[in-house]
Every structure is written in C-alpha cells, then in structure tokens.
Amino acid sequence: MAGARHGAFHPLRVAAVDRLTDDSVAVTLAVPPELRETYRFTPGQHLALRRRSVDGSEIRRTYSLCGPAGHPDGPATLRMGVRLVEGGEFSTFALKELEVGHTVEAMAPAGRFVLEPTPGHFAAVVGGSGITPVLSIISTLLSQEPEARFCLIRSDRTAASTMFLEEVADLKDRYPDRLHLVQTLSREDQQAGLPSGRLDEARLTRLLPALLPVESVDGWFLCGPYGLVQGAERALRALGVPRGRVHEEIFHVDSGVSAASAPVTTQARGAVTATLDGRSGTWPVRDGESLLEAVLRNRADAPYACKGGVCGTCRAFLVSGEVRMDRNFALEADEVDAGYVLACQSHPVTEQVELDFDR
Structure with missing residues (x-):
C-alpha cells in the first residue's frame, strides 16, 4: 500500500459528522482522486489523525475505519467511529467542535488487526467502541465472500450507548443465515437474549461453546478494553483455540497496566x-x-x-x-x-x- 509505512499526513475534508450515541460520532472524510490509492485500506485498519491544540502543541490519535473496504479505485470516503474519552482532547474536539467542511490531517491507513475476504467461519468478541474495526471486517467479508460466516458477540453498557446499532442490524437483515449476532449489556437488562453482566473469562468460557463450534472457527477477533480482550483470550486458550487463530486490538489500557517484556538492563547511552x-x-x-x-x-x-x-x-x-x-x-x-x-x-x-x- 502506497504510503502505509511513513509518517506523512494529508489534509482531508470532513464530509459528515453523524451522531451515534450521546458520547460517540461517526466522522466521514472525503478523499480526493489523487490520494485514493494512498488511502486504500484492508478491513480492520485504522487512521492516525493530527491537529494542533490552541497552545500550538500537536495532538495525534488513531481511530478505526468502520466502512467496507475493497473499492477498485481506492475509497472516495473514509468513515471512522470516535467515542468520547474523559479528558481526551481529540475526542472532545470531534464530538463538540468538528463540522462538515473542516479539514483533518490523516496518515495513510495502518494496522494488522485485519481480515482479507476469504471463505471460512470467523468470530469476534468486542466491547464498546471495539465494534468499529470489526464492522468493517464483517461488512467487507460477507459482501465479497459468499462462503464466509461470522459470529459477532458484543458487549455494551446499555442499549443507548451501543455504537453502530443500526448498521449491525442492517447487516443481520441482509445476511440472516451468515451473520450470527449476540448482544450483551453489562448495566441494563434485556427483554430477550442473554442476561445482563460483563463478558469476563468465566462467562465466556461457558458461553462460547454454547454459541458455536469453537474448535472449527478459522479466526477470532478480540477488540475493546484491555480487561475484556485479555479475558476473552484466556477463555479461548482454556477452550483449546490455537494462539495463531486469535487476533487482538486493544482500545484502552489503564496507565497502571503493564505488558512489559522480560526485564533486562538498559544501556544508559x-x-x-x-x-x-x-x-x-x-x-x-x-x-x-x-x-x-x-x-x-x-x-x-x-x-x-x-x-x-x-x-x-x-x-x-x-x-x-x-x-x-x-x-x-x-x-x-x-x-x-x-x-x-x-x-x-x-x-x-x-x-x-x-x-x-x-x-
């Protein structure tokens, strides 16, 4: 992909800002014809965005692309989901100030949490805004590969806080036999479906074998907060899923959480x-x-x-x-x-x- 590995940014015009929930929006950027090859993306990738704050300092954030991939001439638009983060300078700007006609600087798409359309049975466990890259994966896969199936297991706090609710429902209506959707809510009871509560390791270890043949899933995609992703990974490991079939992307890590490599002495200079x-x-x-x-x-x-x-x-x-x-x-x-x-x-x-x- 042209430009995928360097740090060059290009200014892109905001074509739409759509409210998804009280604390999230979908931002669409228009891509001019001369940059469409640069912004060609694989489903699941993200964009790094840049802006200057009022004091002149540079702010960079990454947001996953949620639209289908595979445009033959490269994408004319890029759509991504942005959820408000407490104290987050860019997300606050996106929800409260960003308007159609504004310009946002964007790096070329990057990331390896991806799935090229291929036959098989795939599944995802996502939490909150973790639906964003998986939405791109599902919509691209099911539209381009008739021999593919997908099971989406998603966890949200409440129905009102669920991002891309209508988009996922439309996909379910379009592919009723190939998309299996399981919705859970952690802070609200549902009239039908699973009881409320978090999708932790213990619950997933019991739940997943009841939903699908775990051993025959060709690829698992885990995306969301650190705790959910780690719990899902441990559950899959306990169920005997090979590590090579599990793909992870973490959207938020508390500052106190460490995933350091083995301790070694650091060279002073x-x-x-x-x-x-x-x-x-x-x-x-x-x-x-x-x-x-x-x-x-x-x-x-x-x-x-x-x-x-x-x-x-x-x-x-x-x-x-x-x-x-x-x-x-x-x-x-x-x-x-x-x-x-x-x-x-x-x-x-x-x-x-x-x-x-x-x-």
Missing part, C-alpha cells in the same frame, strides 16, 4: 540507526529516551500516534542490537518472534541498535 522511506541515519540516544524519541529529534516524519504501545503505528523491524520494550499491546507474538518492536516503547540494551521502519 547508545546510538540508533534508522531507515525510513529509504533513507538511513545514525543518532545518539539520550538517557531514558525511547528509540522513537531519538529518531524524531532528527526525522520528524517518523511514524507514531499514541506513544503508549497500543496502536502499533511506530512498528519497526529490529535489524541488529537488542532492546527492551516497556509495554506491548499492539504486536502479536509472531511479530515479536519475527523481530518487530514498538519504537515508542523500546530502549537500547546494546550500544548500537538498528531499526528499519520500511519493512
């Missing part, structure tokens, strides 16, 4: 060599600095968004040397085994470290 868009450079790493921070001091176009180890925008291949990652909520085990790291969370262990952002 060192140097990082980085390749980005075919150009390489070598720069010193200051005390306590992440590799991303060292690269950004010299290459402002280095890709990043959350800087919290969640979005995966700063993913890079570790060519040589050794690093320690503080947190990793974005890379799957096979990516780490293959040599990929999150630059925003990586600190040098050896004096020389080489990263390649282009791989």
